[in-house]
Amino acid sequence: MKHKLVPVAAAIFAALTSYNVAAESGTDVLTDGWEVHGYGSMNFRMVEGESVDTEYGKPDYKTAGTHGKSTNQVEFVIKKHTEHQNGVWSDFVVRSEYGNGNSYAYSSSGSQKDNTTAQFEVKESYVEMGGISYLGEDTSIWAGQRYLNRSAGILSGEFWKQSSGVGAGVQTKLAGNTAGLAVVTADADGTIEQKDDDGNFVERKTLTSVDFYYYGVKALGGSFDFDLKLMSQANQDSDSDSGLGASITYNRDYYGLDGWTQTAIAYGEGVAQNRGVNFGGWSGGDDNAESIFLTSYGVLNISDNWQMGSELTYFAALDELFTAKDLKRYIVAVRPTYKVNDNLRLEMTASYGHEEGAEGYWGRSGDAVESDIINLELASVFTVNADYFGRPQIKPYVSYIKADDEASAGIIGIKNGDDEVVVGVHTEIWF
Template sequence: MNKRSLVAIAVASTFSALPVIANEKVEDGWDVNGYMSSNVRTVNGKTVDTEYGRPDYKTAGTHGQSTNQVEFSIINRSTYENGVRADYVLRSEFGNGNSLAYSSDGGQYVNNTDGFALKEAYVELHGVLGEETSIWGGQRYLNRAAGLLSGEFWKQSSGVGAGIETKLAGNTAGIAYILADAIVNEETDSDVDERATNSSIDLYYYGVDVGFGSMDFDFKYGQQKAKKGEEDQDGIGLSATLNSSYYGLDGWTQTAFGYGTGVMQNRGVNFGNWSGGDDNAESLFITSYGVLNVTDRFQIGSEIVYMTGIDELFGVDGLTRAMIAARPSYKLNDNMRLEATLSYADESGLSVGDWGGEIPTEDHTTSQIFNAEIAMAFTVNADYFGRPQIKPYVSYISADDRASAEMIGITNGTSETVVGVHTEIWF
């Protein structure tokens, strides 16, 4: 008998023994969750392709860009005989960023910005390294946090990777390694030399009791392996988040401080294929948002943002963005809620020629943007977060000069009025 035959017998014996030692499923179930945001928004009866600067903290109205965005999250949860639990998470999305209103013609148009996409696909195993420890691998959004009124995610790690999470002194602790290739062009480029792979090592420790709330801490070390002929870059990012009442009153807030250098310049802890920057990049980010419960019927949502380049931010020396926004909400009855949204934003530190000549004149080196909106929400639960809801609204956006207006998508003059109906459901 030759060596090859002996190896074959050994392998066959191993596989034949697997059913004896395998753990059978003792419990198997499915969770299905979803989200939809449909925004019928027009200017003089015409749809528009702009968010009026929302991603740059310039406005905080309901006028988001996506005309019809849908999302489904499907989770298979299994428990095995030995007590190990396995979660398989799959999140899909369609329409994010699309501003066109489509007809249902049997072949809905799909382009590179609004097509069907898998946003998360990962497996998480609980209990393989201890009762309070889990390991995961795949594609996911890790530890996301977004502003209440801007809707902008200031913290996340979006990419493909793996990690481990456990409990230390009763608090959640974790480490993860995430990869995200920078977008080279609209088509997939198979030339390795043209790729710029971003990576992030994430360390986090959440839920530290500080007496008047809890603190979450994040640290990220990022790298970018550059395209051929260019230099690799790196950077660090960190943040501290306080979860507490509404500044001592009835309600809740999240207040965060972020710091980033190099490729982690974007709020320090906002990592993905958009990450980038060199040794000159250094920024500070501060935000605080939450909801105040004034009475059983009256609530106020608010958000404050301050983002500045200590050195260079997004290629601009001393770029600063600041926004303050509020959304008072009054419950008329169980099914109707009256809302108003007000925001004021300021951007400064720009110079003529910044961003490849995108800043054309001295008139646009600073911008002040004002946004006022009134809306009536029809919902099954008229609380501040009552969903599903159908919300007609009128939003007025005004810039201090023509160049500033053009930068946020206002095409005629310095102001624009958006009329729309926003439909939203979480389930």
């Protein structure tokens, strides 16, 4: 016989758990999830049994070896992506970084620092939204702190184009191509927390860049990207408070062969002297500051086993650059690689870098006015995928750096004589 309490309990449970289902709302969440990406660069390198705090002029286009000084650089990018019933989507992006620029080989005791400064940072934190009906299906808006539109040389590793700071922007499609407008600000590195002789904080030298960009224009067997940046700086003299930067980038195969290249020309003046379109807290200049920047880099697929990366970069003052008259820098670098099997790649890197300027620039005279640097490197790469960009990888290497004289060698961190041998193991992963 059925127990009399069963239907009573069922009725109570139904009353407690039932609810009215509202009509479907456009703001209902369809998908909501997290993505985690990142980068790691761990470089164990020694010179005569000692760790060293130099990159041998690599950020100044003098060398192209694996000897970056970060012993333990870790980066995480976390993105929360949400899509709604009405087609609206949003991304919340946070990029954190630890150890960039630290050259010490730390043990497990105490906190790890960049010399004496703690070095965990949040480098990006912004929200981007798109699919809003009154803005258009192809339009998105963003605000916060971010790296906007970065490009870097393949062997120098230098970001020649970026806007790094706090700001906001809008991006859409025009004639099928990507178009955008952004305003990005950054306080000048040398004035943050700076005080005068009386202990008062100095006026902020806040930098601002108004970015216009138009990307993906198909022509001449490839595509073109156009950038224009109007820069200004607060609390500066009238002859050093503005600047203009512009660049044209051409993307295509490897000069008609199998592979890819990115070729660019950039112009900068005033506050935009640093390669024209390279904006951040490091920006600044005056009416005499004017530069031209040319670069071309990419990867050639030679055969099933052979690939080659290459970079040619020229960076020079049209008048004055970083207060130096007639400053010129250029580098020619190649990195052929041979795939032994799926998990082993052999690499050879060769670069020639040159720098010169007018007598007396940055206090230099004699042999130090002009320098030529040769960098030769051999490496074996243990990896899960022996393609040129196969990662993760563990890369033992020997790098030989030679300057044309001891004065030039001392400028890039060589302690004794005009040459140096660096022995290291570089570990790298991105995901």
